Amino acid sequence: MSAVVVLLPLVLPSAYYYRVAALVFVFGLAAVGLNLLMGFAGQVSLGHAGFMGIGAYAVAIGPTHLGLPSWLCIVGGAGLSALVAFVVGRPILRLKGHYLAVATLGFGLLLAIAFSNEARFTGGPDGMAVPRLVVFGFSVRGAQAWYWITAASFLIGAVLALNLIESPSGRALRAIHDSEVAARVLGVDVARMKLTVFVVSAVYASVAGSYFALLNGHITPDVSGFLRSIELVAMVVLGGLGSVAGSLVGAALLVMLPQTLTSLHDYEHMALGLIIMGVMIFLRAGIVPTLARALRRA
Amino acid sequence: MPAYAKTGAVIAVLLAIGAGEACAQVKLGAVLSVTGPASFLGDPEKKTLEMYVDHINTKGGVNGQKLQLVVYDDGADANAARTFATRLVEEDNVVAMVGGTTTGATLAMIPVFEEAQIPLISLAGAVQVIEPVRKWVFKTPHTDRMACQKIFADLKQRNLTTIALISGTDAFGKSMRDQCVAVAPQAGISIAHEESYGPRDSDMTPQLTNIKGKPGVQAVINPGFGQGPAIVTRNYRQLGITLPLYQSHGVASKQFIELAGAAADGVRLPASALLVAEKLPANDPQKPVVVAYTDNYQQKTGQPVSTFGGHAYDGLMVFVEAAKRAGSFDKAKVRDEIEKTKDFIGTGGIVNMSPNDHLGLDLSAFRMLEIKGGDWTLVQ
Amino acid sequence: MSELLQFAFSGLTVGAVYALVALGFTLIYNSCEVINFAQGEFVMLGGMTTVFLGLAGVPLPLAACLAVVVTVAVGLALHRLAIEPARGSGAVVLIIITIGASIFLRGAAQVVFDKRFHSLPPFVGGDAIRIAGAAILPQSLVVLAGAVIILVLLWGFIERSLIGKAMVATAANELAARLVGIDTRATVGLSFAISAAIGALAGILITPIALTSYDIGTLLALKGFAAAMLGGIGSAVGAVVGGLLLGLLEAFAAGYVSSQYKDAVAFLVILIVLLAMPRGLFGRPPVERV
Numbered sequence: 023m024s025a026v027v028v029l030l031p032l033v034l035p036s037a038y039y040y041r042v043a044a045l046v047f048v049f050g051l052a053a054v055g056l057n058l059l060m061g062f063a064g065q066v067s068l069g070h071a072g073f074m075g076i077g078a079y080a081v082a083i084g085p086t087h088l089g090l091p092s093w094l095c096i097v098g099g100a101g102l103s104a105l106v107a108f109v110v111g112r113p114i115l116r117l118k119g120h121y122l123a124v125a126t127l128g129f130g131l132l133l134a135i136a137f138s139n140e141a142r143f144t145g146g147p148d149g150m151a152v153p154r155l156v157v158f159g160f161s162v163r164g165a166q167a168w169y170w171i172t173a174a175s176f177l178i179g180a181v182l183a184l185n186l187i188e189s190p191s192g193r194a195l196r197a198i199h200d201s202e203v204a205a206r207v208l209g210v211d212v213a214r215m216k217l218t219v220f221v222v223s224a225v226y227a228s229v230a231g232s233y234f235a236l237l238n239g240h241i242t243p244d245v246s247g248f249l250r251s252i253e254l255v256a257m258v259v260l261g262g263l264g265s266v267a268g269s270l271v272g273a274a275l276l277v278m279l280p281q282t283l284t285s286l287h288d289y290e291h292m293a294l295g296l297i298i299m300g301v302m303i304f305l306r307a308g309i310v311p312t313l314a315r316a317l318r319r320a
Numbered sequence: 321m322p323a324y325a326k327t328g329a330v331i332a333v334l335l336a337i338g339a340g341e342a343c344a345q346v347k348l349g350a351v352l353s354v355t356g357p358a359s360f361l362g363d364p365e366k367k368t369l370e371m372y373v374d375h376i377n378t379k380g381g382v383n384g385q386k387l388q389l390v391v392y393d394d395g396a397d398a399n400a401a402r403t404f405a406t407r408l409v410e411e412d413n414v415v416a417m418v419g420g421t422t423t424g425a426t427l428a429m430i431p432v433f434e435e436a437q438i439p440l441i442s443l444a445g446a447v448q449v450i451e452p453v454r455k456w457v458f459k460t461p462h463t464d465r466m467a468c469q470k471i472f473a474d475l476k477q478r479n480l481t482t483i484a485l486i487s488g489t490d491a492f493g494k495s496m497r498d499q500c501v502a503v504a505p506q507a508g509i510s511i512a513h514e515e516s517y518g519p520r521d522s523d524m525t526p527q528l529t530n531i532k533g534k535p536g537v538q539a540v541i542n543p544g545f546g547q548g549p550a551i552v553t554r555n556y557r558q559l560g561i562t563l564p565l566y567q568s569h570g571v572a573s574k575q576f577i578e579l580a581g582a583a584a585d586g587v588r589l590p591a592s593a594l595l596v597a598e599k600l601p602a603n604d605p606q607k608p609v610v611v612a613y614t615d616n617y618q619q620k621t622g623q624p625v626s627t628f629g630g631h632a633y634d635g636l637m638v639f640v641e642a643a644k645r646a647g648s649f650d651k652a653k654v655r656d657e658i659e660k661t662k663d664f665i666g667t668g669g670i671v672n673m674s675p676n677d678h679l680g681l682d683l684s685a686f687r688m689l690e691i692k693g694g695d696w697t698l699v700q
Numbered sequence: 701m702s703e704l705l706q707f708a709f710s711g712l713t714v715g716a717v718y719a720l721v722a723l724g725f726t727l728i729y730n731s732c733e734v735i736n737f738a739q740g741e742f743v744m745l746g747g748m749t750t751v752f753l754g755l756a757g758v759p760l761p762l763a764a765c766l767a768v769v770v771t772v773a774v775g776l777a778l779h780r781l782a783i784e785p786a787r788g789s790g791a792v793v794l795i796i797i798t799i800g801a802s803i804f805l806r807g808a809a810q811v812v813f814d815k816r817f818h819s820l821p822p823f824v825g826g827d828a829i830r831i832a833g834a835a836i837l838p839q840s841l842v843v844l845a846g847a848v849i850i851l852v853l854l855w856g857f858i859e860r861s862l863i864g865k866a867m868v869a870t871a872a873n874e875l876a877a878r879l880v881g882i883d884t885r886a887t888v889g890l891s892f893a894i895s896a897a898i899g900a901l902a903g904i905l906i907t908p909i910a911l912t913s914y915d916i917g918t919l920l921a922l923k924g925f926a927a928a929m930l931g932g933i934g935s936a937v938g939a940v941v942g943g944l945l946l947g948l949l950e951a952f953a954a955g956y957v958s959s960q961y962k963d964a965v966a967f968l969v970i971l972i973v974l975l976a977m978p979r980g981l982f983g984r985p986p987v988e989r990v
Contacts (some may be wrong), residue, residue: 036410036411037406037410038403038406038407038409038410038411041403041406042403045399045403060792066792113975114971114975116975116978117974117975117978118978119791120735120929120933121929121933121974121978121979121980123929124925124926124929124930124970124974125971125974125975127922127925127926127967128926128967128968128970128971129971131963131964131967132964132967132968135961135963135964136964138489138494139489139960139961141494141498146491146494146495146498147424147489147490147491147494147495148422148423148424148427148446148448148491148494148495149398149424149427149428151427165406234399238398238399238402238428239402239428239431240398240402240424240427240428240431241398242397242398242399242424242428244397244398245399248918248922249918252799255792255795255796256796256799259792259793259796260796263790263792280400281403281407284392284393287391287393288810288811289807289811290393290807291355291803291804291806291807291810292804292807292808292811293807294800294803294804294807295800295801295802295803295804295805295806295807296800296804297800298796298797298799298800298803299782299797299800299801299804302786302789302793302796302797302800303782303785303786303797306786306789306790306793354815355810355815355915356915357915359815359915360815360816360817363814363815363816489960515954515959516959516960517954517959518962518963520916520919522714522717522906522909522910522911523710523713523714523909523910523951525706525707525709525710525835525951526706526707526710526711526951526952526954526955526959527954527955527959529703529706529707529955530703530955530959533703546817547817547911547913550817550819550911551910551911558827558828558835558837559706559828559835560828560835575816575817578819579817579818579819579911623814623816
């Protein structure tokens with residue numbers, strides 16, 4: 023994976039491609055976090071974009087209203103997301119399956135509504151400008167710089183995720199996914215593990231959200247909207263639940279498809295819907311696991 | 321490894337499509353919200369631009385070259401708009417852009433065009449687009465602040481000073497509501513009560529019941545666009561509220577009257593002369609332009625004319641005229657000429673831009689209309 | 701008092717639509733454990749198809765019937781082409797498929813219809829009826845009556861007819877149903893068809909009040925889903941109660957609390973209810989096989 027990341031700039035012709043690639047890494051990062059929650063721990067969240075929103079607005083409000091440096095706000099946003107995830111997660115994670123889905127949906131919607139209504143802080147539905155990231159006195163500008171930052175962050179996030187999965191905690195997570203009752207019988211503290219992975223995935227989403235806001239220079243409330251949350255879930259599932267590489271592939275698919283489908287004009291949405299359905303019907307384990315399985319058999 | 325192969329393949333496809341776009345024509349970019357919550361605005365804009373670019377090209381183009389319109393649909397998503405803006409600048413090498421249907425999308429795209437030094441003529445409503453004035457950013461639609469001022473002036477004429485607001489929580493409704501609140505004290509208007517509704521809500525009777533129950537309210541203003549105001553108007557009559565109701569220019573399309581039905585009678589709103597094209601006096605300077613646009617649009621699309629399409633027409637023509645005056649498509653020269661636009665007769669009004677005013681319209685560009693018997697009438 | 705009544709009627713009217721959407725969710729979930737996020741598009745198709753057939757000159761009652769037929773066909777196609785081939789996949793995969801389907805249907809609606817919003821003439825015209833100081837549109841009463849009629853018909857069908865019993869059997873235990881000779885594939889298809897019909901009827905009933913356009917489906921699906929979960933997924937009574945309750949919550953929140961946050965208040969209440977009753981109001985307690 024690292025090889026692709028380093029070699030890719032050799033084929034990318036312009037800032038536009040760097041920008042798209044940077045977006046892929048940003049969403050890939052959020053997707054990896056969500057994958058930990060959905061793919062490994064088996065908990066559905068339809069409101070994860072809410073955490074992206076927290077991270078995004080942290081780097082918008084922090085520098086603008088509080089005068090804090092942007093990099094500190096990325097950390098601050100992550101911390102705030104972790105706190106919110108902890109507070110909200112404890113009661114919510116007692117719910118199962120679709121009920122958990124609705125609860126997380128409600129959570130995401132509440133955040134989106136708050137971001138849209140509290141215009142004094144957030145600029146309302148039109149959003150607000152995000153001051154540039156300044157690192158050691160250098161103002162980060164240009165799609166190329168962001169490419170490297172987001173790529174590096176994604177790789178770090180992916181490595182951390184893989185480590186977590188291989189660790190005893192990761193095995194405990196997978197046990198929970200298979201059967202919560204059995205895991206509890208084995209001595210796994212199910213509630214605490216679920217909460218931990220929820221908080222971790224929230225941090226991933228928050229950092230991704232912060233990068234998203236800094237990359238765009240402008241943020242609107244629909245960063246934490248329902249459609250964004252669904253997009254994240256789709257990325258995880260399309261790429262492959264339980265596959266970290268899959269998260270990147272899923273993110274790449276859903277970020278690049280709208281760009282490639284523009285030539286279809288009015289038929290763009292129909293094509294998008296068909297592609298999503300097609301991938302899920304024919305590659306039902308997700309793109310990466312299905313292809314990996316096929317290659318192993320060949 | 322499959323993951324890398326897949327990613328690489330998709331990127332290769334993307335490159336191929338990108339490379340295929342290279343062409344010798346002059347490209348004009350347009351990022352519009354053709355689908356999504358603002359499609360009510362973006363769809364007429366797209367149709368107008370396509371129609372008139374074709375028209376211009378059949379007449380020989382501009383400065384001897386044909387225009388190629390590159391339209392991207394941002395679905396009212398600021399992130400998508402930003403990506404498309406970069407694509408227009410880097411990949412399509414546009415000489416200018418007419419677009420940015422929503423304020424959010426426009427604000428997200430402004431840095432891209434400012435940095436690339438390419439003129440951007442926005443079609444968004446909020447006053448923040450041109451205030452503070454940015455060198456490369458212009459706009460054609462009247463600002464929401466102007467709408468408030470026009471309504472307040474009419475209210476004062478009718479000796480009404482205490483009002484209630486019911487606004488949509490979408491960007492259009494919210495920013496106009498904010499402007500009305502900001503401008504009210506100077507205009508001598510006091511806002512007694514406020515309510516809001518979601519742009520997709522289907523019933524506003526609870527909110528209107530609260531307004532009805534508030535003593536002292538003399539008139540109601542409804543900032544918003546799309547289906548919301550139509551439902552508000554119907555609910556208004558359903559509840560039997562007889563106070564004067566003002567809509568915003570966000571409903572400026574015959575469709576509003578069709579949908580609100582008999583409830584729309586007596587509703588007033590500020591709108592451009594486009595809506596009352598045939599009713600303008602013969603000596604009105606805007607008459608030829610708006611009548612021509614109305615006829616063309618309705619003939620080509622079979623749909624009633626909308627002021628949002630009109631703003632797109634104005635944006636395109638301001639650019640074309642500026643390019644003609646500059647004699648080339650050099651971006652800096654075209655920008656300078658746009659800024660020098662004088663006495664340009666558009667559908668929205670007569671445009672006079674200056675280095676401090678990148679909109680060029682004043683309050684007289686807005687006409688106060690009243691709906692009577694299912695049709696627009698001018699209020700004198 | 702008149703205010704309370706006004707809010708209540710507003711909430712019940714909107715709630716009736718949520719209830720019908722939630723009922724559609726429950727029907728399909730009961731037959732094959734799929735959460736069909738394309739449910740909202742059925743409502744959209746009902747309204748939009750009627751409008752466009754009407755514009756093409758078809759008399760409205762016939763247009764409405766045709767619209768229901770079209771929507772049922774779409775529902776069956778969805779089942780046959782998108783859900784059936786993915787049998788056995790995990791729940792999340794099926795959800796993504798239905799989401800893809802709703803994106804597809806919305807995209808198709810943009811092309812086939814248009815992007816403007818439309819209305820239908822009310823079935824029963826006239827001015828608002830005044831009851832104890834509140835003004836209620838006759839069409840609201842039509843919506844409420846229509847919802848009740850649909851419910852009664854559905855109940856009768858499920859409880860009394862053989863096919864209805866087959867559906868219940870399939871929902872209870874698919875393998876056993878197949879062993880008894882029930883064509884479970886057809887039964888699941890039927891549940892899609894009925895859900896589509898219910899959605900379409902809801903769309904036709906509500907359009908005279910709430911207008912319709914190509915993209916009303918998304919928000920309706922979201923709220924219908926929340927209402928179904930509030931009532932307890934799997935329970936038809938729960939779906940209806942959940943829908944009405946959600947409508948009432950929104951109306952009262954708009955009237956008494958804050959119109960800006962009315963959706964937030966409604967969802968907050970749902971969250972609190974779910975935390976207190978993790979299976980929803982009428983949901984069955986879970987049996988987890990270890």
